[in-house]
Amino acid sequence: MSAGAPAVLAQGLTKRFNSFTAVDHLDLGIEKGEIAGFIGPNGAGKSTTIRMLCGLLHPSEGRASVAGFDVDRQPEAVREHIGYMSQKFSLYGDLTVRENLLFFGGIYRVPRQSFEERMRFAISMAGLEGRENALVRTLAGGWKQRLALGCAILHRPPILFLDEPTSGVEPEARRRFWDLIHELAAQEVTILVSTHYMDEAEYCNRISLIDRGRLIASGTPSELRARRLGGDLFEISCAPLGAAVKVLTGAPGVVEAAIFGDKLHVVLGSGGLGAADLPGFLGRHGIQAGPARRVTPSLEDVFVQLVSGGQKQRSAT
Amino acid sequence: MNLRRTFAMAYKEALQIWRDPRSLAIALLMPLMQLVLLGYGVSLDIKHVPLCVFDQENSQQSRAVVDRFVSSDWFSISHTINRQSGIGYALDRGDCIAALVIPADFSRRLSTVGAAPVQAVFDATDVNTTNVALGYAQGAVAQANAQIAAQWAASQGVLPSLVGQVDLEPSTWFNETLESRNFIIPGVVAVILSLVGAELTSLTISREWERGTMEQLISTPVTPLEVMLGKLTPYFAIGFFDAGFCLVSAVYWFRVPFRGNIGTLLATTALFIVVVLGIGYLISARIRSQLGASQIALLVTMLPATLLSGFTFPLDQMPALVRAISLAVYARYYVTILRSVFLKGSGLYDLWAPLLGLSIYAVAVIWLAARALHKRLD
Numbered sequence: 040m041s042a043g044a045p046a047v048l049a050q051g052l053t054k055r056f057n058s059f060t061a062v063d064h065l066d067l068g069i070e071k072g073e074i075a076g077f078i079g080p081n082g083a084g085k086s087t088t089i090r091m092l093c094g095l096l097h098p099s100e101g102r103a104s105v106a107g108f109d110v111d112r113q114p115e116a117v118r119e120h121i122g123y124m125s126q127k128f129s130l131y132g133d134l135t136v137r138e139n140l141l142f143f144g145g146i147y148r149v150p151r152q153s154f155e156e157r158m159r160f161a162i163s164m165a166g167l168e169g170r171e172n173a174l175v176r177t178l179a180g181g182w183k184q185r186l187a188l189g190c191a192i193l194h195r196p197p198i199l200f201l202d203e204p205t206s207g208v209e210p211e212a213r214r215r216f217w218d219l220i221h222e223l224a225a226q227e228v229t230i231l232v233s234t235h236y237m238d239e240a241e242y243c244n245r246i247s248l249i250d251r252g253r254l255i256a257s258g259t260p261s262e263l264r265a266r267r268l269g270g271d272l273f274e275i276s277c278a279p280l281g282a283a284v285k286v287l288t289g290a291p292g293v294v295e296a297a298i299f300g301d302k303l304h305v306v307l308g309s310g311g312l313g314a315a316d317l318p319g320f321l322g323r324h325g326i327q328a329g330p331a332r333r334v335t336p337s338l339e340d341v342f343v344q345l346v347s348g349g350q351k352q353r354s355a356t
Numbered sequence: 357m358n359l360r361r362t363f364a365m366a367y368k369e370a371l372q373i374w375r376d377p378r379s380l381a382i383a384l385l386m387p388l389m390q391l392v393l394l395g396y397g398v399s400l401d402i403k404h405v406p407l408c409v410f411d412q413e414n415s416q417q418s419r420a421v422v423d424r425f426v427s428s429d430w431f432s433i434s435h436t437i438n439r440q441s442g443i444g445y446a447l448d449r450g451d452c453i454a455a456l457v458i459p460a461d462f463s464r465r466l467s468t469v470g471a472a473p474v475q476a477v478f479d480a481t482d483v484n485t486t487n488v489a490l491g492y493a494q495g496a497v498a499q500a501n502a503q504i505a506a507q508w509a510a511s512q513g514v515l516p517s518l519v520g521q522v523d524l525e526p527s528t529w530f531n532e533t534l535e536s537r538n539f540i541i542p543g544v545v546a547v548i549l550s551l552v553g554a555e556l557t558s559l560t561i562s563r564e565w566e567r568g569t570m571e572q573l574i575s576t577p578v579t580p581l582e583v584m585l586g587k588l589t590p591y592f593a594i595g596f597f598d599a600g601f602c603l604v605s606a607v608y609w610f611r612v613p614f615r616g617n618i619g620t621l622l623a624t625t626a627l628f629i630v631v632v633l634g635i636g637y638l639i640s641a642r643i644r645s646q647l648g649a650s651q652i653a654l655l656v657t658m659l660p661a662t663l664l665s666g667f668t669f670p671l672d673q674m675p676a677l678v679r680a681i682s683l684a685v686y687a688r689y690y691v692t693i694l695r696s697v698f699l700k701g702s703g704l705y706d707l708w709a710p711l712l713g714l715s716i717y718a719v720a721v722i723w724l725a726a727r728a729l730h731k732r733l734d
Contacts, residue, residue: 093575095733114731118577129572133375134368145364146576 044107046071046198046229047092051101054087054252061087063252064101069231069245071197074224076243077233078342084252085233086126089202092231093123106198122191126202128183130190132176136167139175139190147194161189164219181212188219192228199223201232205239217242237339248342255345264336269344270294270308272336277303277321277328286324295344304340305331357585361578365586369560373590382555387548387598391605394544402488406434408452410443412460417504421474424500425456430492443477453479454489466504541612542694543667545602546628550661550687551654553595553632554639558653560587561640561729574731581726588633588725595629606698615701624697624707627714628690632657634721635686641728661687689713 049067053060062084069075077085090096092105094114103110106120130139140158149157162168165185167178175183184204191199201220205213217239224230224244232243240246240260247257256263277283280298287296287303292311297304305317312320314331321328373379407425411418425431434452437443443455457475459465465472476493480486564570573583603621606612636653643649663669664678665687671679682688689710696702704711 090733095571095575095731097732097734115577115579118575121575123572123575125568125571125575127568127571129568129570131368131372131569132567133372138368138371142364142368143576145367146361146573146578148358148360 045069046073047075047103047105047231049092049101049103052088052091052098052103053100054084054091054096055099061252062091065252065254067247067254069229071229072224072227073229073244074220074242075231076240076246077231077249078237078240078246078338079235079249081235083249085249086202088249089200089231089233093121093200094118120197122194122196122199124187124191124201124204126206128187130175130183130187133174135172135174136162136186137171139186140193143190144193149194157193161186161193165189181208181215184208184212184216185219188216192223197227197229199228199230201230203233203235205234205236213239237337237342240338246338248345250346256341260338263338263341270306272334272340273305273307273314273317273331274299274334275303275305275317275328275331277326279326282324283321283326283328286321286326290320295347297343297347299340306344357579357581362582362586365578365582366589369587370590373594379556379559382552383594383598386552386555387602390548390551391544391602394547395541395610402485403429404432405430405454405485405489405492406452407431408443408446408455409433409436410438410440410455410457411436413458413462415463417463417466418458420503421458421500422456424496424503425493428492428496430496447477447479450479453485454493537610538612538699539695540668541606541610542698543665543691545599545606546665546687546690546694547661547667548602549595549599549628549690550632550657552598553591553629554636554653554657555650556591556594557588557633557636558640558649559646560591560637562644562646562649565644566646571733580729580731583729584637584726588637591633592629595633596626599625599629612698614698616697617701617703620702620704620707621697623704624690624693624711624714627718628686631686631714631717631721634718634725637725638721638728641725660685664688665691667691683713686714686717689717
């Protein structure tokens with residue numbers, strides 16, 4: 040790996056399955072030691088992108104390099120430098136915790152003198168002390184995921200690809216998992232992690248929002264929150280919510296109106312309606328509304344706005 | 357190729373086999389079941405042909421003829437009857453395959469005319485059995501004739517040895533007792549090993565695809581050659597164990613004479629196991645479901661191994677086209693080798709032709725199998 044080069048670089052990366060385009064001209068750059076988050080709904084193309092970066096799928100178009108090696112032409116060199124956790128749990132359920140670690144340690148040729156110590160580290164990291172001889176299929180989800188992470192980092196790879204590592208794992212275990220990811224990043228490991236939990240985006244250094252195979256935004260979480268909405272965000276309680284969205288969409292000064300839980304989130308630009316005008320405006324249309332309250336936008340707000348913006352753009356063309 | 361990775365692969369695979377009841381059953385129970393079924397079920401010997409006897413005279417001389425029929429193992433009397441119509445009935449019901457009728461004036465005609473007819477009726481539905489039984493009947497009658505001639509000569513005061521006779525002294529080599537078991541059992545061993553070997557390895561890769569563990573495995577630097585060698589190593593041990601079990605049973609249970617060299621037997625068996633395991637592995641790498649792979653393995657090994665290996669049906673009696681096809685059936689080479697080593701005591705030099713066939717197969721299969729795994733999902 041040459042110094043200074045990005046750990047992961049993709050240019051125009053595209054994957055088509057017959058007529059379906061799963062990943063559509065994706066550009067990506069991840070610096071060493073970063074935690075890069077891949078955020079998007081299920082089916083957005085996150086797994087396909089990660090699989091191309093691991094050399095498991097041929098890109099249909101474009102190119103990508105990992106640790107300085109071309110993923111399509113030098114997949115074996117790429118595999119020497121990465122750890123990968125696939126979306127579906129893929130350790131051997133009929134082997135014990137220790138046997139799985141022994142296997143992957145052997146496959147990655149972990150130096151013998153440090154093997155025992157690294158196994159102990161992986162076991163304690165996964166919180167599996169005392170359960171070394173339990174069959175892996177008998178473990179609960181959170182332990183399985185942490186053990187899979189332990190297996191993926193046994194050989195100390197400089198780059199780690201984690202595909203939805205926390206899906207189906209209870210919140211407490213998810214927290215623990217992210218703590219582990221931060222500990223690894225502190226040791227200069229570059230990590231690309233995908234998730235469909237918006238709240239997890241906040242744990243990343245940089246995030247890429249992906250929808251329908253396209254990169255729709257990227258930046259640090261705070262950058263995205265600040266610059267992407269195109270106005271200030273207000274929260275308002277009103278009923279019925281559906282009618283309120285209809286009335287507000289396209290009204291002067293309203294950039295975006297969307298249902299957010301049991302409330303309405305409205306982005307107001309300059310000129311047109313102000314925050315104080317909202318209850319009255321809605322009331323004139325027969326909608327009961329409380330006062331509007333200014334809120335700090337969450338990444339979910341940003342994502343909703345970006346996705347609906349993208350849809351408008353697409354339907355316009 | 358890296359030894360440590362290969363070893364890690366082999367150790368993992370061995371653990372998985374050990375913990376998988378289905379693999380263990382195929383490895384240990386299938387050979388036993390097949391050995392019992394095929395070893396006892398397939399026999400080309402015709403013995404104890406059920407014979408129905410209608411002796412209308414029931415004299416000392418007529419009983420002597422009947423005795424000739426049953427004194428060998430060839431015929432067994434299923435029952436005796438006392439009406440002509442009983443013959444048709446017994447044959448219809450399948451109580452007997454042959455019926456022997458001795459006329460009421462048998463001994464009188466023998467002493468006055470010097471010749472007396474006996475009638476033998478056969479159920480010729482199964483042509484092979486009938487032909488053999490017919491031969492047995494002619495043999496029995498010839499013996500009875502010789503006995504009568506000797507008695508006549510003695511009564512005339514002539515020494516029996518002075519009566520001119522031509523004797524055929526047949527000498528059968530290699531399978532002196534003409535037991536079809538000696539010929540069948542080595543073939544059974546070959547069929548069992550083809551089947552069990554391919555069934556075992558046909559699951560090894562498809563199982564990883566089905567369980568999703570393959571995606572993790574191919575993301576590591578392990579090479580397709582290391583995967584193949586690692587996975588085949590424990591199966592080779594199992595295959596060798598099964599071969600040993602079958603061969604020892606052939607010698608000590610089925611009492612097939614073993615005249616060859618143990619080294620020759622083990623070396624050729626090892627070569628054959630490599631071929632069958634490799635075939636199963638190739639199928640497994642191509643078919644991603646366990647069920648599909650297992651059925652294809654059954655299809656491509658079972659039928660050719662039983663029909664075209666010369667195991668029961670002699671290859672040199674087949675039409676030229678079928679004989680040409682049988683050259684592609686690797687089991688036939690091992691069948692030939694086993695029979696020669698067991699019965700003739702052949703050495704490697706005598707076996708060069710089937711050995712060449714088997715070696716070409718082994719090289720081709722391993723060459724293909726080492727490249728069979730693509731470390732890609734598309």
